[in-house]
Amino acid sequence: xxxxxxxxxxxxxxxxxxxxxxxxxxxxxxxxxxxxxxxxxxxxxxxxxxxxxxxxxxxxxxxxxxxxxxxxxxxxxxxxxxxxxxxxxxxxxxxxxxxxxxxxxxxxxxxxxxxxxxxxxxxxxxxxxxxxxxxxxxxxxxxxxxxxxxxxxxxxxxxxxxxxxxxxxxxxxx
Numbered sequence: 001x002x003x004x005x006x007x008x009x010x011x012x013x014x015x016x017x018x019x020x021x022x023x024x025x026x027x028x029x030x031x032x033x034x035x036x037x038x039x040x041x042x043x044x045x046x047x048x049x050x051x052x053x054x055x056x057x058x059x060x061x062x063x064x065x066x067x068x069x070x071x072x073x074x075x076x077x078x079x080x081x082x083x084x085x086x087x088x089x090x091x092x093x094x095x096x097x098x099x100x101x102x103x104x105x106x107x108x109x110x111x112x113x114x115x116x117x118x119x120x121x122x123x124x125x126x127x128x129x130x131x132x133x134x135x136x137x138x139x140x141x142x143x144x145x146x147x148x149x150x151x152x153x154x155x156x157x158x159x160x161x162x163x164x165x166x167x168x169x170x171x172x173x174x
Contacts, residue, residue, distance in 0.1 A: 008154050080107075082107060085099045130143075
């Protein structure tokens, strides 16, 4: 295999490796998830680390069990992912007592069932950092524009070589 084909294959493999987790984050339905979030704190260490992506599936509150890792809304605009350590039933609703794995005590307020977003399906370690970086101008250039220009440039070069060979023009091979 010559260098240009090897470089082309390598570029496509790198592009797929970078895009696959981004697609899972952007469209979690491709892996049967319903939501995805980037972990912003270390409260769930060692299960989840800052910068991990968490893919969450909608679940009925009745199906949540002690030990499940759930994602819930807390306050106006805060989303939290913690482990269920106890479940309390009242006449009106279920309450989930949660705790971060790295924390020594339970969360102060139980999670109301209406604040439950879902249960964690899986996580993608550290990829959230990359997504933050890609959203910057430097990340856009490095991870999107440069690989795209390289791929397009190699394709144009190959088309020109092919056209020259079809016209009977001899092209020196590298």
